[in-house]
Amino acid sequence: MARSGVQYDDVQRAVHTLLSRGDAPSVQRIREVLGTGSFTTISEHLRQWRIEREENRDQPPPQEMPEALQAMTLELWRQAQETASESLALYRHEADQRVTDALEAARESERRAEDAGQRESAVADHLAKAQIRLEEQSATLASCQAERDALGDRETKAWQRVKQLEEELTRLQVRNESLTAQHQEALAARDAEHQKHLHQEEQRNEAAEARLMSLLDDARQERHAADKQHVARQTQLEARNESLDRQLQEQRAQLADYRQQHREANWELEQRKDQDRERRQHEERLERRLEEKDEELAALKKRLLETEARLANTPLPPFVY
Structure with missing residues (x-):
């Protein structure tokens, strides 16, 4: 106060x-x-x-002042007005220049925003196309996987068929060995029976040599009949042996056919394996292409994030009222 x-x-x-x-x-x-x-x-x-x-700076000084003071005051007031006008003009020029610069910066920001929007739209289109290609390749991969499963089923069936053929071949070999053993047993039995018959004949001849001298003709006739029987039986055995040989040849032919079928099955299995290897190589190429597409998609996402970050960090122009 x-x-x-x-x-x-x-x-x-x-x-x-x-x-x-x-x-x-x-x-x-x-x-x-x-x-x-x-x-x-x-x-x-x-x-x-x-x-x-x-x-009261814009008002003239009061008139009741002394004349000398009034003249000096008016001169000072005029000079102050001129200085203020010059300062105001300079300030207005600077303000207009700043407004012009701000408008130019705003237009530049708008152009950058439009360019960023166009780039973002292009990136979005490219991303959509990449997504479509990814979906198509996913469908192709699913089809390849289904084909692979079908080939796997066919391969399993082929292996089962091979096992069946191997089992059939084993059964035929066992049967062939059994028939061969039976044939050998029949030959051995025939020889044993022949030897036994000869031994019996020799014993009868030795025991009755003296007694049968008188009956030599009868004995010769019996011996001739026995020889005929032996020849007939031997003929039967040979015919049976030939029949067994023919059966053995047929079994061997069947075995050769089964072996041919086995070779064909193996060849088909090798073809299936080659197709499976080619299919796996195709799947690996598809997987590599998917990985490349994933990397390209990740790069596009990264570029999109960087573009959004740059847009977010771009200073907005000042508001002009």
């Missing part, structure tokens, strides 16, 4: 006195003019005078 000793009017008159001298008003000079007053009070009145001067 200002002291009651120094009033605002006193400070105002001291300020006018200083201005008439051409001095700038200050607290110290005002106190020197007044010869009294505290610095706080003078400072408060001087601040109030400056506020009023700012509010």
